Amino acid sequence: MKLRLVTLFCFVLLIAFGVSTTLRALDPPKSSGSSAASKSGEGSKDESAKDDAKSKKSTPLSKSKKMSDPFNKLTKDEADVIIRKGTEARNKGYTNSKVVGTYICKRCNAPLYNSTGKFESDCGWPAFDDEIKGSVKRQPDRDGSGRIEIVCQNCDGHLGHVFFGEQLTAKNTRHCVNSISIKLIPRGKEIPEMIKADDEAQATPAKSSEESSPVKTPGK
Numbered sequence: 460m461k462l463r464l465v466t467l468f469c470f471v472l473l474i475a476f477g478v479s480t481t482l483r484a485l486d487p488p489k490s491s492g493s494s495a496a497s498k499s500g501e502g503s504k505d506e507s508a509k510d511d512a513k514s515k516k517s518t519p520l521s522k523s524k525k526m527s528d529p530f531n532k533l534t535k536d537e538a539d540v541i542i543r544k545g546t547e548a549r550n551k552g553y554t555n556s557k558v559v560g561t562y563i564c565k566r567c568n569a570p571l572y573n574s575t576g577k578f579e580s581d582c583g584w585p586a587f588d589d590e591i592k593g594s595v596k597r598q599p600d601r602d603g604s605g606r607i608e609i610v611c612q613n614c615d616g617h618l619g620h621v622f623f624g625e626q627l628t629a630k631n632t633r634h635c636v637n638s639i640s641i642k643l644i645p646r647g648k649e650i651p652e653m654i655k656a657d658d659e660a661q662a663t664p665a666k667s668s669e670e671s672s673p674v675k676t677p678g679k
């Protein structure tokens with residue numbers, strides 16, 4: 460009989476303990492309760508993570524604003540090619556254009572190609588067998604492909620690549636140019652004034668032109 464009472468007492472104690480524990484857990488304000496606390500802790504981590512993400516996103520933007528240059532403002536697609544040296548999709552823009560005029564640099568307005576040098580190469584991009592003298596700089600492509608990159612002499616904007624020895628024209632040269640890097644000014648229309656690179660910007664190209672000097676055009 461005593462044993463039963465003790466067992467019963469213990470049972471009641473267990474229930475009482477269980478109930479009080481449950482009540483603590485259910486009571487949010489006082490119980491900086493373990494579960495509630497950890498959840499809110501996670502929540503604040505998430506929020507701080509979001510804040511981090513926001514600040515990370517805003518940082519590059521503010522940096523790019525600081526890197527303002529004197530040249531024409533570029534859209535993202537233009538900058539992807541002209542600044543970040545990408546390649547546009549085939550058969551865009553001026554690929555098959557036969558309009559007579561002058562092609563200028565999209566970034567700085569420097570006259571780069573005359574339509575007289577344009578020819579059909581079926582390569583998918585506008586092709587020229589000659590540039591306006593002194594307007595285009597050649598340099599080994601940094602991608603290690605062995606190709607020769609062509610950039611605007613004035614602003615260093617990426618134009619495309621130049622290939623030799625394909626026997627496509629008498630000049631045996633093909634400037635493969637992204638349409639998005641250039642702008643056609645039809646004959647008779649005024650060519651906008653070239654935006655000259657400032658001294659600081661000119662200092663950099665001077666070095667790379669020395670690097671590119673060993674690359675010479677066969678037949679030129």
Ligand SMILES: [Zn+2]
Nearest residue numbers: 564567611614
């Ligand atoms: Zn340019």
